[in-house]
Amino acid sequence: MNFSNKLSRRAVLQSMAVTAAGALLPTAASRQALGQSSKLLYVNTWGGTWTETEQRAFFAPYTERTGVEVRTVSPVSFAALKAQVESGRYEWDVTAINEPAWVRAYSDKLVEPLDWSIIDRASVPEDAITHDGVAVCVLSTNLCYRTDKFPENAPQTWADFWDVERFPGNRGMYQDGRTSIRQALLADGVPVDQLYPMDIDRALAKLSELKPHVKVWWRQAAQSQQLIRDGEVDLMPIWNSGATNLKRQGAPIEISWHQAMPVRTILGVVRGASNRENAFRYIQLCLEADRQAEFTQGVGYGPANVEAFDHIPAEAARGMPTHPDNAPLAAVIDPVWEAEHSDEIEERFLEWLVK
Template identity: 30%
Template structure:
């Protein structure tokens, strides 16, 4: 009898261990920009994925600065995330070329490309949340109509915010300095920094997250900003009247990527496949934040006013991620030195 009880106890212990292991295997940890971005991903992509896969998706508020944070995790031998939700193109390319973002398996890449807009699937990810970098102004101020005018504080007075993302700000400033669109890359860093130095006394805030971009405009702390189109659109929908200026705007592709040392890489790749093959979920996401998505069918699933707010409905200059990946160290050093002097 005692032997039987021991056998039963061992069986129960093994079953419990198996259940715990299964639960751990079916948990995905995703790094996100936070705020409305995180909430939208959770509601329209992650939650239905959890239900379909009997999985758990934990979303961490990170807010950007991807390259430095992932390098630090790798150096410590403790990669905590499986997926990054809409990493900017320059950071994605840099991390991939430096062995920190995984290549897509060939069969998965073929599935993603079959249902996606040409060019939205790379060796390492699929577009989600591709961002228009635009000028946004409160309705009660004189708003610049071009990127060059944003840097003319005498003609267009007011407190300013500029997003703390050098891969977006430096080409924006170079265009404003008069560099032709077809000659933007390689970016003339000297021209870009010279223009930024001329306006830095008028810049009250260098927001490090989408939430902060929204907060400083909502509160009236600043009158105008260089910011992300989706965050500006969300503000207008929640009662802060804004003017959005697309003249001189940039397009910074965002990608869902899987980290090379991800704790649960197989489930992470399944998440990418789920996202790619569910156009309605992508469309529902874009109704909240009108950023560019990957599916060929998304535009047809959106109301006209939302489709018109997408970056694809405007003339933009696309960021060259390969150039930023090659010059990441120089850009990071100069940007930090500039910010230290500006603040």
């Protein structure tokens, strides 16, 4: 399948409208209020492999331990989170969402304060606690390349990705403003620990240099995997979990951990949830090292609780963002700055993209 990168402003705006509308559609689980039964917990989830892995790592052990049944509502959506709090029509008790979106939710007073009378604070890594939520795992965006295209002199940095002379080949990019602007700044020589405040003008100028060489702007994880697996592109940014899946399938691909972009997934309770006690007990279980080990191996992310590495085989651990060999090579992401400027970043990026 070919994915064209020729976009119109109307196509982009229509796509955004459809996505936003879809996020707000009611589901079969819609209720005026949660908590009709103290033996039920509603968890907002991404679906697919994520939910299947949650079932093994979190849901089944939680039900066995507490007797509380877990039911799921998909997909994860900041817009739906905000709408249910504002309307009082709740879909779920607990959700896990990327950190910049969680920071926005905290700022908008959409989340419950962590209840330390239920969660054992001593068991939670201090650096995992943020904005009334806790980090449950870490996903990173990495430079990915085909090893049959670059068997020896492989690209390792975003400057390499921009260097079309030394590293010729079809390129794909993720159609996301924050990710693309980070990559452009790193390619332009900004140190990994000095990305903020982001110079958006500088980033867009750098992106303009590469734009003629980008064959595809991908938007979904499955699309990114298909593109590089089938050889439609030779190098591209990809989520590390997608690369893990491809390598398991035998695809000739590799990723670089240099300047990887880690983003934490934050677990927390929606403000006004009736089943808040069950929700906080669920969070407690999700933070346990053996539970995180099973979950992150299933989804290909890194555990937020590094003690989980005691339960993860060395080969699998080496492919995770929080592994001690990988974490020091990554860019330093500021989710608070990105949350405060997310609308401006996306607006300017989309305006640039459709020119």
